[in-house]
Amino acid sequence: MKNLNRTIFSLLALAMIAFSCKDLSEINENPNGVAPETVNPNLIMPTVLTTAAKLYTNLGYQDIAGVVQHTQKDAWASSHNDYDWGGSQSWNDYYGVLRNNDLFYQRAVENNFEFHQGVALVMKSFMFGLITDLWGDAPYTYALKGEAGAVEDILPAYDDQEVIYKGVIADLETAATLLSKSKSEYQGIVDEVDVYYAGDPTKWRKMANSLLLRYYLRISTKLPELSKAGIEKIMSDPAKYPIITSMADDATMSYPGNNSDDSWPANAVIDASGSNYRRIKMCATLVEKMQMLDDPRLGIWASKVEIPLVYDPTLPDGTDEIIDGKRYLSTDMVGSTDIDTDPEYVGMPPSYSALPSIYNLNPTPGQTSRNPHVSFLNERYMEASGDLLKSRLISAAEVNFILAEAALKGWSVGGTAKTYYEAGVKASLSTWTVGGDYATYIAGDGVAFDNTLEQIIEQKWIASWTAATEAWFDYRRTGIPNLKAGPAAKRDALPVRFYYMVDELSINAANAAAAMSKLEITSFSQADQQNSAWSKQWLVKGTNLPW
Secondary structure (H helix, E strand, C coil): HHHHHHHHHHHHHHHHHHHCCCCCCHCCCCCCCCCCCCCCHHHHHHHHHHHHHHHHHHHHHHHHHCCCCCCCCCCCCHHHCCCCCCCCCCHHHHHHHHHHHHHHHHHHHHHHCCHHHHHHHHHHHHHHHHHHHHHCCCCCCCCCCCHHCCHHHHCCCCHHHHHHHHHHHHHHHHHHHHHHCHHHHHHCCCHCCCCCCCCHHHHHHHHHHHHHHHHHHHCCCHHHHHHHHHHHHHHCCCCCCCCCCCHHHHEEEEECCCCCCCCCCCCCCCCCCCHHHHHEEEEEEHHHHHCCCCCHHHHHCCCCCCCCEEECCCCCCEEEECCCEEECHHHHCCCCCCCCCCCCCCECCCCCCCHHHHHHHCCCCCCCCCCCCCCCCCCHHCCCCCCCEEEEEEEEHHHHHHHHHHHHHHCCCCCCCHHHHHHHHHHHHHCCCHHHHHHHHHHHCCCCCCCHHHHHHHHHHHHCCCCCCHHHHHHHHCCCCCCCCCCCCCCCCCCCCCCCCCHHHHCHHHHHHHHHHHCCCCCCCHCCCCCCCEEECCCCCCCCCCC
């Protein structure tokens, strides 16, 4: 027994000596975590993809849908309806995605996973493209280097917007090359972690080239020769530069609907009160345009009014009663109030009032209102998941409208403006399950192609439903559609950018000030001066657009 005890003691002593000789960085490891330097890229990929898609959808389904007048809110509405953004909008979540994506890329390089490298470069381009689209100049070259510890890494300089767009284009070209092999030639692909394309390199390659079309067109006013050459190069060789041409290749992400983190935003399942869904209403600008065009997508996106208003001047004074599901009103009960008596769809006018819930003689105005006289979104948007409830990053419809605009400019893109315009309309109708109505719709008044940019951009604006950021960026560079701010809006014009956030202005003050000095102050900047949502970034500076 003594010998056994001595043996155990000796082993314990050796273990303690070995332990004491270890560097603290070796022993201070989280047993429940995965070290960044050893993590498998497949563990990072779904976080990057899901977070990026949710950020993009939260823009296009929430406040930017309000800016481009797809929707309005009738409670807690000032940010959505009136552009009251508080003079500060954070990009922390966007750079958070980029930090994870940078680790994803580095680990892909270290493992020689070329598919993952290509995907990471696509997502880097998508996120940096979105940041510069929203804010203008931003940290790019020196971004994501804070751990290096130098002052210029912790407080990075801002790159010019032009530099960022050119960097985005270069990375997308590299990504498309990395993604040009057949699936069997790659290592490490796990289909299940790719929530966009299930590990399909060809579809990722199409996404990269389609995003190139997006960004080349984005800079077409400021850099027309580069834009023209880039788009014509892609369209001159379909085998080398495949693009998204069918909805099967759209870059989308479905929502499982299990909890608040993986469900469609503002649903009435996870939020059992339904208040977030209930506040969102169709905007009159979109509703009336779609009614004018007899657009079959309207019934997919909107609900009919629960109780239509009927104004009848022959009714005796004091009449205000519901008969057979309609609310009948006499002249004195309406007074001078503007009302919408459409029997099917009623949209809320943009920036209607500081108390938008009063619209159309709502009997229960206020924050908990349920207005039966304005169209709610279709009931499918109450669900946490569904076949049509998807983040839509780029689509065949958008690509075809891009090419229609390029063809209208006279660029060589392998087809006519009419052909691409009609393909864009058809793709959107098919996406929203009403493709069977295409032949009738495309022949209708206002839809049959009239060879104008206005028509292309208006159809693209309609098709951007739930992905409205693209409609905002198109409006900003073209002034189309001719959207007007409402009476309660913070300014008499639509905004053109996001505010730099207050933390950045105070912590990274010198670099932020240098970026702001390049913004063009406009008559709508007012007290905000340079850091205004109405000050123009390089992309629209000096263009007299959109106003």
